[in-house]
Amino acid sequence: MKFDTDFHMLINGTLHSGNSRLDVINPATEQVIGSFPDAAPDDLDQAAAAARAAFPGWAATPIAERQAALAAMAQAVIAHIDPLKRLLTAEHGKPLAEAEVELQGVAYWLKSAARFELPVTINEDSATRYSETRHVPLGVVGAIAPWNYPLLLAIFKVGPALIAGNCVVLKPSPFTPLTTLKFGELVKDLLPPGVFNIVTGGDSLGPWMTSHPAFDKISFTGSTATGRKIMETAAATLKRVTLELGGNDAAIVMPDVDVGKVAKDLFWAAFRNNGQMCIATKRMYVHKDVYEPLKNALLDYAQSVKLGDGSEPETQIGPMNNVPQYHRVLDLIEDAKAKGYTVISSGEPVGKSGYFIPITIVDNPPEDSRIVQEEQFGPVLPILKFDDIEDVIERVNASSYGLGASVWGGDEDAAFKVAKRIASGTVWVNETQHLSPSAAFGGMKQSGIGVEGGQEGLLEYTSAQTIVRRKAATLQR
Numbered sequence: 001m002k003f004d005t006d007f008h009m010l011i012n013g014t015l016h017s018g019n020s021r022l023d024v025i026n027p028a029t030e031q032v033i034g035s036f037p038d039a040a041p042d043d044l045d046q047a048a049a050a051a052r053a054a055f056p057g058w059a060a061t062p063i064a065e066r067q068a069a070l071a072a073m074a075q076a077v078i079a080h081i082d083p084l085k086r087l088l089t090a091e092h093g094k095p096l097a098e099a100e101v102e103l104q105g106v107a108y109w110l111k112s113a114a115r116f117e118l119p120v121t122i123n124e125d126s127a128t129r130y131s132e133t134r135h136v137p138l139g140v141v142g143a144i145a146p147w148n149y150p151l152l153l154a155i156f157k158v159g160p161a162l163i164a165g166n167c168v169v170l171k172p173s174p175f176t177p178l179t180t181l182k183f184g185e186l187v188k189d190l191l192p193p194g195v196f197n198i199v200t201g202g203d204s205l206g207p208w209m210t211s212h213p214a215f216d217k218i219s220f221t222g223s224t225a226t227g228r229k230i231m232e233t234a235a236a237t238l239k240r241v242t243l244e245l246g247g248n249d250a251a252i253v254m255p256d257v258d259v260g261k262v263a264k265d266l267f268w269a270a271f272r273n274n275g276q277m278c279i280a281t282k283r284m285y286v287h288k289d290v291y292e293p294l295k296n297a298l299l300d301y302a303q304s305v306k307l308g309d310g311s312e313p314e315t316q317i318g319p320m321n322n323v324p325q326y327h328r329v330l331d332l333i334e335d336a337k338a339k340g341y342t343v344i345s346s347g348e349p350v351g352k353s354g355y356f357i358p359i360t361i362v363d364n365p366p367e368d369s370r371i372v373q374e375e376q377f378g379p380v381l382p383i384l385k386f387d388d389i390e391d392v393i394e395r396v397n398a399s400s401y402g403l404g405a406s407v408w409g410g411d412e413d414a415a416f417k418v419a420k421r422i423a424s425g426t427v428w429v430n431e432t433q434h435l436s437p438s439a440a441f442g443g444m445k446q447s448g449i450g451v452e453g454g455q456e457g458l459l460e461y462t463s464a465q466t467i468v469r470r471k472a473a474t475l476q477r
């Protein structure tokens with residue numbers, strides 16, 4: 001299926017085709033499904049200038065009006081959810097049901113951001129002085145998004161940035177720009193021109209943004225390696241940064257767990273979205289008492305899961321999204337095999353085309369193996385045996401990553417105590433991946449700087465400003 005090729009950037013409230021185009025490939029079929037503008041530096045300059053020009057008016061717009069605009073954007077997504085989900089599946093590969101979950105999340109996050117208020121703290125209100133701290137918008141925010149949840153992770157930034165009174169230039173990943181561009185078209189008349197812009201392009205566009213003097217902040221979601229480059233480039237103009245980076249989330253499975261009850265949840269903790277999730281379980285530490293039963297339950301369940309083209313209704317896991325990631329995951333599997341680890345795959349790659357990798361489990365590899373230490377971001381999971389809780393906490397916390405983690409056990413209080421000792425931005429007990437627009441989410445260590453979500457996330461799009469007024473009665477004549 002070839003989609004409408006008419007995808008445009010959104011700059012200053014109008015649609016722009018750009019002077020040259022890049023193709024998007026459906027990862028299940030390897031067919032070109034559309035093309036998108038490859039922005040020139042001049043296009044970025046225009047978007048940044050439009051955002052800068054729109055900023056004073058948007059910042060002065062009553063927050064109730066900004067909230068109403070976000071609620072209308074949410075409504076536009078819901079009204080077009082069917083074509084949007086087909087487009088998302090075609091460019092990403094994820095099953096239609098998962099695409100719908102992502103788009104429902106987009107609408108929910110926009111509606112939730114629309115409910116936020118900016119706090120004012122009164123520091124002093126005495127006979128001599130009044131002092132308050134308020135939160136003012138930063139100016140122009142550059143939002144840079146990855147390909148794994150293309151529109152949802154962009155909206156994690158766009159919603160709070162707009163509510164706080166900033167203008168935004170959003171750059172989606174070149175692997176998955178189409179749903180974002182259609183979203184731009186749907187919402188273009190819901191905001192004043194220039195308040196929200198979308199630019200697309202190849203590998204040069206991100207660095208142009210992070211070095212561009214018109215941006216006050218870069219909010220980035222992507223790999224830790226790119227996060228480092230962004231921080232370095234942003235330093236030249238002291239841009240604020242929020243960096244949501246990679247992870248190597250551990251699940252700790254305690255000996256008192258009910259294997260029959262948790263096996264399916266643990267499977268999806270690792271393999272939802274084909275493992276292409278920052279907070280996927282990427283190493284599973286299982287107590288020796290339940291190791292064999294859980295391993296067998298995971299392998300049995302894997303046999304029942306349907307891999308295939310995401311547009312087919314029964315598909316539960318699609319292909320890898322793109323060629324570089326496909327090869328990165330295959331390389332990790334090959335390395336595990338070459339080292340002689342026990343590598344168990346659920347089957348052969350499906351179909352003649354597409355970037356498909358069967359579900360793969362690596363049985364108790366060494367702690368220092370690549371498959372345990374590196375972020376795989378794909379459908380291969382190492383499961384590791386432990387028998388001492390102190391030892392496993394040490395192994396989990398030894399990682400340079402600290403994004404998410406989970407602890408699974410029959411005794412919830414004991415599991416909660418273990419959770420509090422894990423050095424990760426979020427730790428779940430007996431579940432994973434539950435995110436909320438009202439809760440701060442971010443990484444410790446090399447998984448990021450700053451947070452998204454909640455009051456804390458909103459305030460990252462503001463500067464704290466303290467205003468101090470000496471009272472007239474104390475002024476000397």
Ligand code: NAD
Nearest residue numbers: 145146147172173206207222223226229244245246247278
């Ligand atoms: P990536 O770092 O390759 O790219 C992310 C975005 O940055 C893309 O839009 C890309 O075009 C752009 N980019 C690339 N180089 C750039 C540069 N030098 N300057 C500015 N922009 C640049 O990441 P990816 O492969 O798209 O995403 C996968 C990674 O993202 C994984 O590591 C995953 O864990 C991480 N991730 C983190 C979170 C989180 O919330 N912490 C969420 C999702 C994904």
